[in-house]
Amino acid sequence: MKSSSLSMFRACFLTTILVSGLARSTSLYTDPKDVPTKEYDFIVVGAGTAGNVIATRLSEDPTKSVLVIEAGIDDTDVLSVHVPFRGFNIEGTSVDWNFTTVPQKELNNRTVPVPRGFVLGGSSSINLMTWTRGSRDLWDHYAKVAGDSGWRWDALEKYWDKASTYLGLNRSTTISTLVPPTSYPALPPPPRNDPTLSNGNGPVLVTRPNFPSELDDKVVNASMLLQQNNPHSRFKYTLDMNTGDSIGFGYSEEATGHGERSSSATAYLHPALNSKRRNLDVLIQTRAMRLLQSKNTALNSTTSNGHSSVPHFNQVEVAQSVDGPRFKFSARNEIILSSGAIGTPQLLLLSGVGPKHELKELGIDIVADRPAVGKNLRDHPMLVTMYKVNSNQTFDDLMRVPALQEQVLEQWQNNRTGLFANTPASMIGFMRLPEDQLKGVQDSASGPHAPHLEMLFLDGFLPLSQPVPANGHFITILNALVAPKSVGSLTLASANGGTFTHPLINYNIYADPFDIQAMLQAINDTETFLSTTPWTQDDFIISVAGRNSTTIGTKEEKVAYMRDNTVTVFHPIGTARMGNKEEDVTDSRLLVRGLKGVRVVDASVFPTLPECHPQAVVYTLAERAADIIKEDHGML
Numbered sequence: 293m294k295s296s297s298l299s300m301f302r303a304c305f306l307t308t309i310l311v312s313g314l315a316r317s318t319s320l321y322t323d324p325k326d327v328p329t330k331e332y333d334f335i336v337v338g339a340g341t342a343g344n345v346i347a348t349r350l351s352e353d354p355t356k357s358v359l360v361i362e363a364g365i366d367d368t369d370v371l372s373v374h375v376p377f378r379g380f381n382i383e384g385t386s387v388d389w390n391f392t393t394v395p396q397k398e399l400n401n402r403t404v405p406v407p408r409g410f411v412l413g414g415s416s417s418i419n420l421m422t423w424t425r426g427s428r429d430l431w432d433h434y435a436k437v438a439g440d441s442g443w444r445w446d447a448l449e450k451y452w453d454k455a456s457t458y459l460g461l462n463r464s465t466t467i468s469t470l471v472p473p474t475s476y477p478a479l480p481p482p483p484r485n486d487p488t489l490s491n492g493n494g495p496v497l498v499t500r501p502n503f504p505s506e507l508d509d510k511v512v513n514a515s516m517l518l519q520q521n522n523p524h525s526r527f528k529y530t531l532d533m534n535t536g537d538s539i540g541f542g543y544s545e546e547a548t549g550h551g552e553r554s555s556s557a558t559a560y561l562h563p564a565l566n567s568k569r570r571n572l573d574v575l576i577q578t579r580a581m582r583l584l585q586s587k588n589t590a591l592n593s594t595t596s597n598g599h600s601s602v603p604h605f606n607q608v609e610v611a612q613s614v615d616g617p618r619f620k621f622s623a624r625n626e627i628i629l630s631s632g633a634i635g636t637p638q639l640l641l642l643s644g645v646g647p648k649h650e651l652k653e654l655g656i657d658i659v660a661d662r663p664a665v666g667k668n669l670r671d672h673p674m675l676v677t678m679y680k681v682n683s684n685q686t687f688d689d690l691m692r693v694p695a696l697q698e699q700v701l702e703q704w705q706n707n708r709t710g711l712f713a714n715t716p717a718s719m720i721g722f723m724r725l726p727e728d729q730l731k732g733v734q735d736s737a738s739g740p741h742a743p744h745l746e747m748l749f750l751d752g753f754l755p756l757s758q759p760v761p762a763n764g765h766f767i768t769i770l771n772a773l774v775a776p777k778s779v780g781s782l783t784l785a786s787a788n789g790g791t792f793t794h795p796l797i798n799y800n801i802y803a804d805p806f807d808i809q810a811m812l813q814a815i816n817d818t819e820t821f822l823s824t825t826p827w828t829q830d831d832f833i834i835s836v837a838g839r840n841s842t843t844i845g846t847k848e849e850k851v852a853y854m855r856d857n858t859v860t861v862f863h864p865i866g867t868a869r870m871g872n873k874e875e876d877v878t879d880s881r882l883l884v885r886g887l888k889g890v891r892v893v894d895a896s897v898f899p900t901l902p903e904c905h906p907q908a909v910v911y912t913l914a915e916r917a918a919d920i921i922k923e924d925h926g927m928l
């Protein structure tokens with residue numbers, strides 16, 4: 293259910309045309325009939341976060357032709373994509389796939405939203421822009437699972453630099469009259485803490501949030517106070533979460549530059565198209581329906597010499613509507629699936645690559661029996677709590693009054709400053725679980741520098757499942773389990789309708805009791821954090837929204853509250869997992885096992901969840917994957 297103020301907020305954004313330097317590109321097609329050729333060296337399915345990196349890097353070689361097929365729309369004129377403050381609640385609009393989960397048993401059978409970008413840039417065009425690199429332990433774990441030291445943190449340093457440029461702190465932004473400035477804490481966040489950490493020189497622009505919020509020094513001071521009182525505090529302050537040790541509270545970084553969102557479309561794809569690369573074509577508003585073999589190889593079919601042959605997919609069938617005409621494009625070298633953790637397994641299953649019994653039941657011809665396709669689906673559960681606060685600085689009034697939004701938007705359009713030039717989430721904190729909770733159980737995090745819990749702070753009411761109340765001022769605290777143990781799966785609802793039929797998405801939230809314990813700890817940690825002076829002074833926290841008390845209650849009440857108020861952070865991964873075992877979907881070079889000609893480059897290859905916001909991890913993966921592909925095709 294959406295509030296009318298929120299719809300007005302949206303309408304105001306979606307009807308205003310962006311005035312910006314983005315020029316429309318000439319090799320962007322909206323009809324398969326117009327695409328100049330039917331055969332390319334490479335076909336990339338999905339112009340999302342990873343797909344645009346792959347397409348841009350491969351088309352650097354003028355002798356290779358690249359076709360990108362994207363289901364969604366052009367991002368150029370969609371204002372809400374480019375205004376950073378709109379980074380939350382963009383879901384459910386024209387740029388979203390509008391997926392939901394199946395009823396979640398441990399959430400009283402509630403379904404939760406699964407937003408995914410349906411637009412150039414994919415989810416990098418609709419996400420919250422938070423830029424966290426994850427820990428050293430994460431990539432070292434992936435390298436171990438993949439059996440490939442090329443995925444180690446140290447080996448990926450150059451790809452991280454190749455993906456992004458850190459623009460440093462910019463505090464010169466003008467402050468809107470709507471939100472009065474607050475003082476900064478005694479220790480201002482400097483540019484990168486670790487002098488050895490490069491700022492990089494890649495296309496994605498990264499900044500510290502430029503807009504001060506009243507919560508900033510509360511978060512910093514609270515973590516410092518707790519640390520003063522206990523040197524082993526789990527709430528330590530950190531100057532920089534992107535050094536390899538991601539534990540701590542402090543200022544986040546975000547994928548914005550000069551007041552605008554930096555997505556894989558604005559950073560990679562549009563610049564490549566605008567430079568008039570003649571070897572790069574992009575077809576939008578068109579869905580890949582399935583992969584095909586030009587010579588059909590049914591499972592266990594044999595060649596003339598009696599050896600069983602490996603199925604070789606070299607065609608992509610596409611359509612613009614469920615009953616519309618189908619078109620085929622061929623790849624001379626290979627097909628790269630970058631359709632994301634939902635789209636990629638869906639396409640593999642529809643192409644006959646998946647668990648044999650599931651495909652058989654749906655009447656899909658089996659091309660390769662790959663039991664792990666669609667399995668290992670994981671996401672970060674997130675508990676959403678709003679608190680009523682004694683403040684007039686929150687962004688709630690802005691959400692309620694469209695005229696105020698117009699004013700702030702005008703400032704943004706004028707010179708890309710003000711509240712809308714930044715994401716609403718400037719402060720985050722990552723914590724480990726207490727040691728006693730980890731005794732006797734396998735640590736679900738990748739290692740000691742990887743957290744289990746995350747807290748995010750927003751200076752206003754987050755209208756995810758309920759509208760902004762008509763009166764009062766609120767803040768939102770989000771508790772995420774970044775290393776949960778529950779594992780779910782994605783299956784097809786039907787073989788009919790191809791990629792126009794939503795798949796069945798089941799995260800199995802809280803299926804593992806470890807996750808319930810971990811979220812209970814997160815609630816306790818929030819209570820501890822909010823009991824410090826920065827939050828209690830001036831009676832800042834009045835109560836949990838809709839309740840009489842500042843806390844949630846007994847253990848039983850907390851568990852009930854969790855079941856009612858948990859969603860996810862929108863970070864699905866794992867459905868085409870990489871690994872060195874025969875049962876893993878891809879090998880360490882991201883080639884799909886049991887097939888020829890198909891690689892997966894997107895968040896579906898992660899074997900376990902990044903204990904962070906994953907987009908920077910996806911960009912890093914894609915930059916290395918581009919080099920792997922170039923190497924395999926003699927392009928390096």
Ligand SMILES: Cc1cc2nc3c(=O)[nH]c(=O)nc-3n(C[C@H](O)[C@H](O)[C@H](O)COP(=O)(O)OP(=O)(O)OC[C@H]3O[C@@H](n4cnc5c(N)ncnc54)[C@H](O)[C@@H]3O)c2cc1C
Pocket residue numbers: 337338339340341342343361362363364383407408409410411412413414415416418419420421422423424578579580581630631632633635636639791861862863864893894895896904905906907908910
């Ligand atoms: C609302 C939201 C908020 C988020 N916030 C953050 C954040 O603050 N920080 C962070 O780091 N991460 C965040 N994330 C997660 C992050 O954006 C994703 O993990 C990452 O972008 C995934 O990249 P990908 O390349 O795997 O998939 P995507 O970027 O989703 O790309 C997949 C692309 O494939 C296209 N596609 C799918 N199926 C087909 C088909 N059949 N035919 C043609 N095209 C197809 C899609 O339209 C899409 O463009 C958020 C995600 C969402 C949705």
Ligand SMILES: *[C@@H]1O[C@H](CO)[C@@H](O)[C@H](O)[C@H]1NC(C)=O
Pocket residue numbers: 384385386387388389390410
């Ligand atoms: C998602 O819903 C919005 C709003 O109804 C709509 O505009 C959009 O086209 C939908 N997305 C898809 C992929 O159908």
Ligand SMILES: *[C@@H]1O[C@H](CO)[C@@H](O)[C@H](O)[C@H]1NC(C)=O
Pocket residue numbers: 397400401
């Ligand atoms: C959830 O749905 C299942 C299956 O329909 C049912 O057995 C169960 O009782 C439901 N649980 C709740 C809490 O409603």
Ligand SMILES: *[C@@H]1O[C@H](CO)[C@@H](O)[C@H](O)[C@H]1NC(C)=O
Pocket residue numbers: 459460462463464465466499549550551709
């Ligand atoms: C910082 O702000 C100034 C003034 O608004 C602007 O000129 C400059 O481009 C900004 N720098 C970054 C990195 O955004």
Ligand SMILES: *[C@@H]1O[C@H](CO)[C@@H](O)[C@H](O)[C@H]1NC(C)=O
Pocket residue numbers: 591592648658661
């Ligand atoms: C393929 O053939 C092998 C050996 O004959 C058999 O064990 C296997 O079950 C077959 N696979 C399928 C999916 O039928």
Ligand SMILES: *[C@@H]1O[C@H](CO)[C@@H](O)[C@H](O)[C@H]1NC(C)=O
Pocket residue numbers: 682683684
């Ligand atoms: C908020 O504004 C109201 C009305 O102007 C005022 O009475 C109240 O004291 C203000 N509260 C704070 C914390 O500034």
Ligand SMILES: *[C@@H]1O[C@H](CO)[C@@H](O)[C@H](O)[C@H]1NC(C)=O
Pocket residue numbers: 465466702703704706707709
């Ligand atoms: C940006 O524009 C606003 C008016 O919309 C103005 O008040 C402000 O001074 C400008 N800031 C800069 C840095 O130019």
Ligand SMILES: *[C@@H]1O[C@H](CO)[C@@H](O)[C@H](O)[C@H]1NC(C)=O
Pocket residue numbers: 809812813816
């Ligand atoms: C949370 O705090 C309560 C009361 O302080 C305590 O009884 C409970 O054990 C704590 N739970 C966890 C998971 O630490």
Ligand SMILES: *[C@@H]1O[C@H](CO)[C@@H](O)[C@H](O)[C@H]1NC(C)=O
Pocket residue numbers: 477478509510513825826
């Ligand atoms: C935070 O600490 C600084 C330095 O001690 C102080 O000036 C500021 O008022 C504090 N702010 C809050 C909200 O605690």
Ligand SMILES: *[C@@H]1O[C@H](CO)[C@@H](O)[C@H](O)[C@H]1NC(C)=O
Pocket residue numbers: 838839840
């Ligand atoms: C809050 O307390 C008042 C007075 O004790 C009571 O009437 C009211 O129902 C309570 N509200 C909630 C949401 O518990």
